[in-house]
Amino acid sequence: MSTLTATWALVQRDFMIEARSKEIFIPLGLFCLVLLLLFVFSLSPLPDQSRQLFPALYLTLLALSGILALEKAIERERRDDGLYGIVVSPVGLSSLYLGKTFSTLAFLFMVGIVSLPVFIAFLGLSLTWLQLLWVVWVEMLFLFGFSALGTLMTLLSWNVRARHVLLAVLLYPLMIPPLLASSSLMRQGLNGRFEMGSGWGSLLVGFDLLYFGMGLLLIEHVLEE
Amino acid sequence: MAQDTSPPLLEAVGVSKVLSERWVLRSVHLRLGQNERVLLYGPNGAGKTTLLKLLCGIQRPNSGHVRLFGHPIDQAPRASLRHLGLLLSRGFFAEELTLEENLHFFGKLYGMDKQSLDERIEGLFSWAGLEHARRSPVFTLSTGQRQRLALVRVRLHEPRLLILDEPFNGLDEEALGFARDLFVQPTTVLFTSHDLAFAKELATTVLLIKGGRIVAESEADNPALMNVVMEALA
């Protein structure tokens, strides 16, 4: 049983569960929308400001709602002790980490794609196709780092009291660099500059790879009881 | 336990475990050879479930060591785990998925190919009397049905070694009947049960555990078993 097949089996199952329960996708999308409304009302940005605000707002709201997706993804495995079932199976623990990271990434990415037109409409932006693609690309890199680090942190804080608050307190400060990097990249894209070679691009990719690697390396210590 | 020269499938040597500053297990020795069926019997809170978790690697002991299929458990190749079947108090299922979907998932984890998996599931469903519910989501099942399904999951990949925590919980008369099948086949079983009278029929050996220690051991067909139990657990 290769790691990849096992990962695929886990991701597939997460999609099936989501297709039945719809407990991540719809609530998250709505939450994102509600937050957007709050921000638009409270900031009431002028048209030229909203273009500057968009990247930060978009990514922050995804990160805020993303924590719910992280918790749901792990809660599913905990509810009937499903985690034990995977831990004692011949599948490596890295598959569990990979599976959870990729399914969270996929859910968040879809929420991001679906809410993107809403953001564009509410903030009155006009984007070219290239800019749109750029936004989606940077968003994916951001969410990959978020899911990779977030999955590890969610598992890590699971058996701790007050874990919901703790997860947010631990995860968000760590996410500041990729947030700065990806919102800068997006802003550059909105101003017509599309380059990953700049410092921000390598910082974002470096962050993603570093924490993805750390997750794979440290997951066994986190899963052991 | 019966003397056996073949290497044990499962072995614990001087295993101790501390949980929230309490000794849950204290230097427990245990040896499970081919085709032995060992019942772990003791009062609530004696450390039975913790011992089972240590033996399958979910938890690590604070001291002592566990060997599974001849390997130290933390170095055992993952592939060797395909010969282990584990049942704990919960079933490890995804509530929203149907019985079939859940079992397919576990089949995939154990690297079973589609064809043989389908046949195996078919057979086990009729064994456990769950055919009619195969397409219902797990959350619609009753406690007893869930336990039946968990037994199906344990047998799915034909493990050589079964570790079962309270396998008869919530089972009705009919289910108790087929649950015996887990024990008559040539498999090695370590299980717990609070129903001594029923469980001793299925075991070859009874280990009595109390306060985190194995306090006595007896052949299951020992006519004085009840006395041993009374004495050890008093």
Next chain:
Amino acid sequence: MPMLDKMLERYYASRLNTLAVTAACLGVLGGFIRIFWFTPIDSYQGVVQKIFYIHLPCAIGAFTAFFGVFVASIAFLAVRKDVFDDLASSLAEVGVACCSLVLITGPIWAKPAWGAYWTWDNRLTTTLILWVLYVGYLLLRHLSLESEQGKRAAAVLGIIAFLDVPIVRMSVKWWRSIHPSVLSGRKGAGLDQPMAETLWISLVTFLFFFAVLLVERFALARAKTLLKKVRMQMEVC
């Protein structure tokens, strides 16, 4: 590690610790006296510049402590000996204390010098994020009730948090920067001879103080762990 515990035991039995604590306190006091009475006042910034002699040792102390948490965490995950967990928790506490001092002294200095208590400058922002991370680390330790799993979780976080430091620093640097770099330039912010001496004196005295503090904290953590072990052993007998 019984040898380490033996050394600690001897350190306390011989009353060496009293000596060390007294020396550390006197050292800090002496440092203050030197700073306030025997060091010339900075001609541009005035009296407020003196805070820098405290600020810098604290910053170095904090950073060293967090690096120590990183190393101790790796060691703990590798060999699973409680001594490394005790070391990590002590280092983190001392580090957070130092880091808090940095964050308190910084704005006091910044208000007259820059005209604002807080600017979103590179080092300030990095320090703030660092502080939040390690307070979170202590919180995790506190909330996990010293369980085995909690110790491992803390170790993983200790590694992850430290790896984030250079990334945070780089990202904030590109974001914006106005912090003066004191030690990097040959002449730096222009410290003349007596001022440079004071800086070295306060560095030595403060770092010695933090080191003694760390030893005290670590000995306490060790004592707690050993006591727990003894209690557990008695229960067995």
